[in-house]
Amino acid sequence: MTANTNTPIKRIALFGSTGSIGTQALDVIAANTDKFSAEILTAQTNHELLIKQALQFNPNCVVIGDETKYKLVKDALANTTVKVFAGEAALIEVAALNCYDMMLAGIVGYAGLKPTLTAIENGKPIALANKETLVVAGEIIMQKAFEKRVPILPVDSEHSAIFQCLVGEGRSRVEKIILTASGGPFFGKKPNFLVNVKRDHALQHPNWSMGAKITIDSATLMNKGLEMIEAKWLFNLKPEQIQVIVHPQSIIHSMVQFNDGSIKAQMGLPDMKLPIQYALAFPQRIDNDFPRYDFRKPNTLTFEEPDLRTFRNLALAMDALNKGGNMPCVLNAANEIAVYAFLKNRIGFLDITEVVERSINKISFIEKPTLEELFESDAEARSFAASLMQL
Ligand code: NAD
Ligand code: MG
DSSP: OOOOTSOEEEEEEETTTTSSSHHHHHHHHHHHTTTTEEEEEEEEEESSHHHHHHHHHHHSSSEESSGGGHHHHHTTTTTSSSSSEESSHHHHHTTOSSSSSSSOOOOOOOOGHHHHHHHHHOOOEEEEOOHHHHHHHHHHHHHHHTTTOOOEEEOSSSHHHHHHHHHHOOGEEEEEEEEEEETTTTTTTOOOTTTOOOHHTTTTSSOOOHHHHHHHHHHHHHHHHHHHHHHHHHHHGGGGGGGEEEEETOOOOHHHHHHSSEEEEEEOOOOOHHHHHHHHTTTTTTOOOOOOOTTTSSOOOBBOOTTTTTTTHHHHHHHEEEEEEEOHHHHHHHHHHHEEEEEEEOOHHHHHHHHHHHHHHHHHOOOOOHHHHHHHHHHHHHHHHHHHTTT
């Protein structure tokens, strides 16, 4: 393979570089140093990995979210040219810099929203893993991206699949999209089983190795609900054009059905490095030696309706999708609080749904919220959800 010397190196800002998405994105960058460099790395608490990454990739700057770890990072990088920042505000400051060409939005949760918005305002293309950004403020984000002519390239595997199916197609020809869901570790289980589920069991996803929050969201099917909302904004769809189907093998990553009934699917072995490198390199495709799916091996691909009565989080997310306004933001905030409480063994698995449902019913509906109003809805929902659990 020879390097294409005509294409300049794309400088990537990795927000959430120590996470599952961030570390896999760095693997992609390390394997393609003729195409990409890492210019910004950010981490919330894992200073040791951040330091290691900084020593390997020599970025322009790093941010450690936890300010108590600033000195540790600063001292460890004293003999390098890497600038070191700390704290939440620094994430926004570095997103406004011009030392990078594309942001990989790999922070988990609501915390990813403000830096991503700043990058869009700064005219930087986004490779978007942080689905919560679109769940909370999809309309505002997409409008801002449109105004700034900033492409938002999905990293979420389902959305990458849909994006790939849509290349070369007129968007008005889309009848519906079909989001595939693995079903998670509790596929086929009923509430009498789920009531006793513990953290460690819920963290064992059958097909994907991911961060803790999204792994729990996958087990409750909230992840698929968040992805429906994400898809609505990314592809400008009506709620009734978004269908979910359980496909436990995770080989078809999602599908698009066109107005002539034709269906395109994007397939492959489940490996997040593929959608990550597709988003980073778009419109190019990069060679790699990742394992290939082999149709000749014994295999069966199956499909089933999701069980909305058992996995009520998905039904709640569908309600929020239909209702719109600040409801997806409230859903997301309550879910984040409940998932972290579950991860700390403070509430049971089914309580997550209870907390989300009660929060949605409690917080006042705003049909067309401003960004400020979304911040307020988020804060209100978090404090109400926490009060339910006496956190
Ligand atoms: P993770 O928990 O493994 O990593 C999260 C990263 O965000 C870490 O680098 C952490 O330091 C940083 N972070 C956490 N809280 C922060 C805060 N308050 N402020 C600033 N930074 C913070 O998560 P992940 O699995 O890599 O997921 C990241 C995002 O990508 C999520 O939105 C998730 O839904 C999405 N996503 C992940 C996968 C996957 O395979 N992991 C697939 C699709 C989408
Ligand atoms: Mg996904």
